[in-house]
Amino acid sequence: MREAAARSNLTPSSPIKLRPVSRVESQILFGVSLFRSSIFTAESLLLPLAELIATRRLPYLPFDLKLLTNIRRSLRQLLKEDAERIAQGYYPASVFLRSEPTSNPLEHFQRLPRIFQDAMSASRRRSKKHSKDFSPAAKRRTEGLPAYYQRNFHYQTDGYLGEESAALYDHQVEILFAGSADPMRRMLLAPLKRHFARSEGKGLRILELGCGSGSGTNFLRLAFPLARITAVDLSEPYLEVAARRVPSVNFLPAAAEALPFKDQEFDAVVSIFLFHELPLEVRKAVLAETHRVLKP
Template structure:
């Protein structure tokens, strides 16, 4: 019976992830076709989009899908090891999923226009006369996305957008950060663990964490009030009762010294200027208790998986990622060490590095 249940679970997982990859890869093909049409309309000669050749090796499509398959095998192994439950649809009902597809495709021409013309300061122009509060580096159209991080419409389609970008593998990459959290919580009473997810965005890690660990409470911190509003709506009723949200920058965290047992951040550091990265690292060290853990998930860096180095260097050329190129070669381990956080482990997961740092 156990063997039958195992194979049934594996078959269901494989079918679900296979359909997921096919769905988001198809949207990627549609988006590329729309983008090319918009670029022709604006004229390639007038395009401001940067063009470059890969620097270093770049995996072909076959190898890229093989890497995704490896990620899914690890994801399923984590489920079977009890680190987190079998993933379910994070986009809601089929009707809601189709609505997101419609919204995504309707937004693609707007993104394509910005890419073709090099426009990425619409958010700054729209907020130029507003009261101070959001840092300048934050007020721009990262990824050429509509409204940057500053609207509910942006928040609503953001997760769909990144799944299209990574062919349906984003949630599985993000879930790898739950493994060190699971290992920590096996040693502690979940109810007594002080946990915060920094730059939580739409709740992409906080939501599955509170689902996987039903006695854990968590604080989501982000600069975008609209994204925090959306994050709350993604939580189940039971998880919502254990969640709180605070609008604040990662470089000025709203926690007392030595107050957190564990903090996490996902896909934050490649969006930060170098100086701000160091400020955020110091803040993590300040708010963590001695022996507390930082669970860090972000883009691979150069050399983490050498076969992907060329792909990483292409990324900032295709999307508005002003701080990404510097991130690729930044000495993260040295930066965290100088702040008082020692590297315990680092594991590549497709295009993500998952690292655990301990406050010494």
Template structure:
């Protein structure tokens, strides 16, 4: 397959493949902590689940490769610069990994005990400020989304979970955004809801260097981490708030987008987020997001969609997987829906229509 790829793409693809192998090797170390906690060896969910066949694993690896290849092609096309692949400091990465291993032990304990409401003092200080659906240890991670430690480890943990493909999945939304706004973001104002630690924000600023982005998140520790991660960029504002109750004027933004947000929301809240996005968008503006594929998107990956909420605390995921976001978006007034898919993620972009 590599022989058919233009030479200028091979370096970026080779780097991404090596990065994927690196995170996959880290992923393989985590079942050791399941053994420590339970006394039983726990294979990767894709191996353990009884309905999984070798063809399913082969298909998932093929999808991973195709995603990384698409990502390198998008770089070659100039949709976003090669700087999106800039690695972090080797020292920072190496120092963080032992912390992730230790956290893996506590994650395994919570999974064994089905404990999804375990919070330390730091997290408890924020509980009264967040809605009930948010008061849980998503993925059984320590502190849920309410501690500095969780914010420090999160991006690394997600890359381990997805074998180094999380960043490439996040970037699926950018080509769709570039179709609608082919410039560098001049005179545009984007809103990112549920921005977390600002990983997609960074990629969006590299793709649209002149855009103004307002970053909103419900977690104060994660929002602070995003500020730390994005100090190299200008024209970014940081707001603490709920995606379902946006503290902004009507018709204020040219785009409202998110990443890995909707599958962690109850259906009623998902609907409110779509409505608030519609309200705050200018006519002709776009709603965009990247999130998990749903059941009708990838039959070959259905085993993973069933197993994911079992192995990780995702109480709203089953409902999400069974209710296509395309139907929800169009039912709330958006038009011109476009989408793309890669590995376990899909990207959707839709437009707020102009008044008649």
């Protein structure tokens, strides 16, 4: 990994006083979340079109009204609970300013043509079952990585080993989850805040496994501005994006199943969207390493 990404400014962030917001403000935040979700839902309509153009076949689009109704109800409940946790002071309302598309609306919409192009490429790979299709630069990055990591996860271009993949990932995931990815990431914050008595993180050491491009890390920093946060991942391009996003966090290249830390070094170990990418035996190894580096 480049030196700029390997070394971050490790000074904890200035503390943000977590002021519980009013119920009216909470309802406004809920409305913002619903609007945000509608944007990503509309953008998701590009995906079947991309598949049709790329493969010249109509994509399979199952229609189950009951299932769609349940999904929409669950999504609304998730967004409502996210707004309520802000109202209760578990994390600041500024999390909305760190999420797509509010973080940079212009960049958000300029990114859509690239996402459409990548969706077509992924559709072609999926139709041909090509899961080890790498550019020369990404292929070089596979050297020394575990075998399970040397593939195109979800058939995306260069898997997790390309700079373009790292640039598009957060936006693509929000399209996939209709704007619920960031609220799902924030679900871990309230239990952590309760466990540490709503601490701002002074004296705490927190480790994130499989941090990717740093979206979840960003929320950890906002909720625990005084904690010493370390985050690891196997992807050099994603770590570089993460280091630019949250410069006060120590980002390191490492496998979650072989952590380069001493026993009982961290007060909390967290992961988001990691385990579904791992083979069963690797999951067991990750859990063993988690217990090893976690304080009693």
